[in-house]
Amino acid sequence: MNGLESRRGGTRAILWTTLTVLVVLYAFPFVYMLFTSFKTPIETNAIPPTILPSTWTIQNYVMALSTQGVPQSFVNSIQTAVMSTLISLVLAVPAAYAVTRYRTRLGRVFILLALVMRMVPAIVVGAPLIAVFHNLGLSDTSFALALAQTTISLPLSIWLMASFFEAVPDELEESARVDGCSRLGSLWRIVIPITRGGVAVAAIFAFLASWNDFIFALLLTSVRAVTTPLQIANFQSQFGLDWGTMTSLAVLYSVPVIVLAIVLQRHIVAGLTLGAVKG
Amino acid sequence: MTAMTPERPATRPAAHSSRPSPPRARKRFRLTDNRFATLLMLPAALFLAVFVAWPLLQFVINSFYRYNPIAGGPHTFVGFDNYVRALTDAGFGNSAVRTIAYTAIVVTLEFVLGLTVALLFSGLGNRSRFFRTIFLYPLMIAPIVAGLLWRFLLIDNSGIVNQLLYEAHLISSPNQIQWLSDPNIALFSVALPDIWLTTSFISLVLFAGLQNVPGEIIEAARIDGAHYPTLLFRIILPLLRPVIAVALIVRGVDAARAFDVIVVQTNGGPQNSTNVLSLLVYNTQIANGNPGLASAMGTIYLFALMVVAVIAVLTIWRPGSDQ
Numbered sequence: 001m002n003g004l005e006s007r008r009g010g011t012r013a014i015l016w017t018t019l020t021v022l023v024v025l026y027a028f029p030f031v032y033m034l035f036t037s038f039k040t041p042i043e044t045n046a047i048p049p050t051i052l053p054s055t056w057t058i059q060n061y062v063m064a065l066s067t068q069g070v071p072q073s074f075v076n077s078i079q080t081a082v083m084s085t086l087i088s089l090v091l092a093v094p095a096a097y098a099v100t101r102y103r104t105r106l107g108r109v110f111i112l113l114a115l116v117m118r119m120v121p122a123i124v125v126g127a128p129l130i131a132v133f134h135n136l137g138l139s140d141t142s143f144a145l146a147l148a149q150t151t152i153s154l155p156l157s158i159w160l161m162a163s164f165f166e167a168v169p170d171e172l173e174e175s176a177r178v179d180g181c182s183r184l185g186s187l188w189r190i191v192i193p194i195t196r197g198g199v200a201v202a203a204i205f206a207f208l209a210s211w212n213d214f215i216f217a218l219l220l221t222s223v224r225a226v227t228t229p230l231q232i233a234n235f236q237s238q239f240g241l242d243w244g245t246m247t248s249l250a251v252l253y254s255v256p257v258i259v260l261a262i263v264l265q266r267h268i269v270a271g272l273t274l275g276a277v278k279g
Numbered sequence: 280m281t282a283m284t285p286e287r288p289a290t291r292p293a294a295h296s297s298r299p300s301p302p303r304a305r306k307r308f309r310l311t312d313n314r315f316a317t318l319l320m321l322p323a324a325l326f327l328a329v330f331v332a333w334p335l336l337q338f339v340i341n342s343f344y345r346y347n348p349i350a351g352g353p354h355t356f357v358g359f360d361n362y363v364r365a366l367t368d369a370g371f372g373n374s375a376v377r378t379i380a381y382t383a384i385v386v387t388l389e390f391v392l393g394l395t396v397a398l399l400f401s402g403l404g405n406r407s408r409f410f411r412t413i414f415l416y417p418l419m420i421a422p423i424v425a426g427l428l429w430r431f432l433l434i435d436n437s438g439i440v441n442q443l444l445y446e447a448h449l450i451s452s453p454n455q456i457q458w459l460s461d462p463n464i465a466l467f468s469v470a471l472p473d474i475w476l477t478t479s480f481i482s483l484v485l486f487a488g489l490q491n492v493p494g495e496i497i498e499a500a501r502i503d504g505a506h507y508p509t510l511l512f513r514i515i516l517p518l519l520r521p522v523i524a525v526a527l528i529v530r531g532v533d534a535a536r537a538f539d540v541i542v543v544q545t546n547g548g549p550q551n552s553t554n555v556l557s558l559l560v561y562n563t564q565i566a567n568g569n570p571g572l573a574s575a576m577g578t579i580y581l582f583a584l585m586v587v588a589v590i591a592v593l594t595i596w597r598p599g600s601d602q
Binding site: 004006019091094095098102104107119125126127128150151158208215 | 407423428
């Protein structure tokens with residue numbers, strides 16, 4: 001630890017208290033959503049609102065999961081996110097490796113362009129993509145949605161992987177090359193195994209970009225490929241303000257990734273901070 | 280280009296790999312390192328060309344035509360007519376101002392909150408680990424879920440936020456603040472879920488930056504009798520400048536493109552008070568069925584975003600430069 005750490009007991013007590021208050025406030029919205037999802041419909045809309053359910057019920061969950069299209073939307077969300085993650089990695093890993101290892105002028109132009117593309121609003125790309133996928137015969141398919149979502153994650157994956165490849169010492173590869181390993185072989189057998197933590201980080205972020213996407217799903221799916229975020233949003237227009245069912249579906253959709261976040265905390269923090277701190 | 284890697288900087292210690300390749304690889308075809316690198320970049324470059332650059336080009340081309348996709352009919356070339364209409368349209372100007380205001384609200388509040396939390400984490404050292412884990416969780420939540428959740432928290436009459444403020448005697452009736460239906464404050468209210476979702480990002484990035492501040496510098500300043508505010512504003516913040524720049528650019532670009540969070544909370548209302556550019560472009564394109572005008576608006580929006588972002592990146596961040 002560096003010199004910023006406080007050493008006086010009194011100061012530390014104040015810091016703990018402040019932080020505890022902030023964290024409780026920060027955690028409250030989700031905890032409230034969790035409690036709401038277990039309330040009865042009457043209690044959900046009660047005035048004044050309650051925090052803890054007076055009677056706990058899983059009625060909302062049963063309702064949400066028996067709604068037409070909801071189970072299928074989970075299947076769609078998972079398969080779209082998995083496809084998008086794989087496409088993103090397969091494209092980003094070789095590209096990032098080429099940029100960091102060979103440092104050509106073209107590579108520098110490429111990585112800067114990728115960064116610029118990261119800034120394009122989804123609505124700008126999404127609207128013309130409707131026509132592109134229609135012409136390819138891919139309208140309303142998970143594959144088309146996965147391709148569209150990869151436009152969000154690919155630039156990020158390239159930047160993340162480039163940072164991780166940067167950290168691999170050149171000597172390792174040189175000795176592999178001296179031993180007769182081909183260029184592609186040294187990427188596959190030497191570099192990727194060393195940076196598998198980095199590949200995991202890029203995978204998590206690509207998965208999240210797809211899992212949490214709304215606008216591409218809104219533009220590019222209609223029936224067959226609809227994902228859960230669209231179903232969650234539908235609860236408000238279709239059935240008025242059905243907060244109970246909506247919150248239970250939102251909980252079901254969020255809990256897997258929150259658990260993932262806690263389990264893979266170290267990787268996620270590494271991914272979030274690596275580019276920024278090193279850049 | 281047939282020479283071996285003329286581009287390679289001389290300082291790069293990887294000089295060995297520019298030796299002639301092993302005979303096995305060279306017998307069949309002459310694949311220089313340069314060509315090999317290009318070949319590896321090609322799939323990703325093609326993907327970005329087909330699914331980003333091409334739609335982008337289509338979008339810009341559409342901005343010079345007038346047509347109606349619902350009613351059908353011909354595509355009429357109208358030159359800069361759509362741009363003139365966009366720039367003279369009061370709605371477009373207002374949306375642009377709202378987008379800037381929204382971005383400013385989000386980035387300022389996230390920075391102040393994020394820095395506070397990062398300094399708290401640093402002050403507590405490794406013991407803050409558990410809190411850092413908890414702080415991570417909103418980053419995983421879909422913006423659409425966050426938007427709906429906050430709409431529920433802030434809803435008139437039965438929102439828990441007003442109820443808690445009322446019970447804390449901060450407001451005189453649980454109905455006093457009309458978070459999402461008062462046009463004067465709605466733009467601020469719709470920003471809350473965005474702030475809630477990504478303050479963690481700023482905190483964690485700044486915390487990582489703070490870990491890299493050399494302890495000796497802070498020790499030396501302390502010995503010289505510097506108080507905490509002096510330490511913060513004269514030493515820590517200037518040292519963190521590149522990290523702060525990256526965090527603010529990333530968040531600024533994202534906030535300027537915000538769509539999900541706003542569309543599910545207010546859909547642009549009340550009285551258009553939250554109708555930012557992303558919503559305006561979307562509604563002009565899809566609901567009003569005027570892709571020509573939407574494309575002109577979107578092109579101006581995109582261009583402004585790019586110019587601001589590229590200037591920010593090139594002047595403050597300088598990616599790829601060695602420190």
